Amino acid sequence: AQTVTQSQPEMSVQEAETVTLSCTYDTSESNYYLFWYKQPPSRQMILVIRQEAYKQQNATENRFSVNFQKAAKSFSLKISDSQLGDTAMYFCAFIHETYGGATNKLIFGTGTLLAVQP
Amino acid sequence: DTAVSQTPKYLVTQMGNDKSIKCEQNLGHDTMYWYKQDSKKFLKIMFSYNNKELIINETVPNRFSPKSPDKAHLNLHINSLELGDSAVYFCASSPWTDRFSYEQYFGPGTRLTVT
Numbered sequence: 001a002q003t004v005t006q007s008q009p010e011m012s013v014q015e016a017e018t019v020t021l022s023c024t025y026d027t028s029e030s031n032y033y034l035f036w037y038k039q040p041p042s043r044q045m046i047l048v049i050r051q052e053a054y055k056q057q058n059a060t061e062n063r064f065s066v067n068f069q070k071a072a073k074s075f076s077l078k079i080s081d082s083q084l085g086d087t088a089m090y091f092c093a094f095i096h097e098t099y100g101g102a103t104n105k106l107i108f109g110t111g112t113l114l115a116v117q118p
Numbered sequence: 119d120t121a122v123s124q125t126p127k128y129l130v131t132q133m134g135n136d137k138s139i140k141c142e143q144n145l146g147h148d149t150m151y152w153y154k155q156d157s158k159k160f161l162k163i164m165f166s167y168n169n170k171e172l173i174i175n176e177t178v179p180n181r182f183s184p185k186s187p188d189k190a191h192l193n194l195h196i197n198s199l200e201l202g203d204s205a206v207y208f209c210a211s212s213p214w215t216d217r218f219s220y221e222q223y224f225g226p227g228t229r230l231t232v233t
Contacts, residue, residue, distance in 0.1 A: 033220045045224035095220050104220055105163040
C-alpha cells in the first residue's frame with residue numbers, strides 16, 4: 001500500500017527566510033506523481049507544485065522548489081523568501097500513474113502547519 | 119469563474135437527519151471525486167466517478183451514496199447522519215485522459231457539523 005509521511009506537524013519561519021518541509025513516501029510503483037498542496041485558513045486546496053517521478057530535474061515554481069530523491073523516496077518542499085501569505089497547512093500527496101484517470105486517488109500525508117512570523 | 123463549486127459551504131444538522139452536498143465543475147473534466155477531511159485535517163478519498171460511472175468506492179459506510187446525474191455534477195447524499203460524520207467534504211475533478219498531469223482541482227469544501 002502506498003503511504004505518505006510528513007514528520008513535521010508544525011513549523012515556524014520568519015518572514016523573508018527559507019524553510020523546508022519534509023515528505024517521504026512508500027510505493028512499489030515506478031511511475032507516479034508527487035504534489036504539494038497548500039490549504040490556507042480559507043480551507044481551499046491549492047496546488048503549489050508537481051513532480052513527475054520520471055523526471056530527474058527538480059520542479060520549481062517561483063519561490064517554491066522541491067528536492068526529489070527517488071531512491072530515498074523523499075520529496076521535500078523549499079519555500080524561499082517566505083511571505084505572510086504562505087501561512088497554511090501544507091500537504092504532500094502521491095498518485096500513481098495508470099492509463100485513464102478515474103482510478104487515480106490522491107494519497108495525502110498528514111500535513112505540516114506552517115506559520116510565517118512577521 | 120468558479121472551476122469546482124460546492125453547495126452548501128456550511129451545513130449544520132442533527133443526528134439522524136439526511137442531507138446532500140452538491141458539486142459542479144465547469145472544467146469539462148470527465149472524472150470527479152469526493153474526499154473527506156477529518157478533524158485532524160487528514161484527507162482521504164471516498165469515491166470517484168468517471169463519466170457518471172462509479173470507479174472508486176473506498177470503505178465508506180453505505181449511508182453515503184454518491185450520485186452523478188451528468189459528468190459535470192457529483193452529489194453526495196448522507197443518510198442517518200452520525201456525530202462522526204462531522205468533517206469537511208471536498209469535491210475534486212480531473213481530466214480522464216490527462217495522464218501527463220494527474221492534477222486534481224478542488225472545490226472550496228463543505229464543512230458538515232452534526233450535533
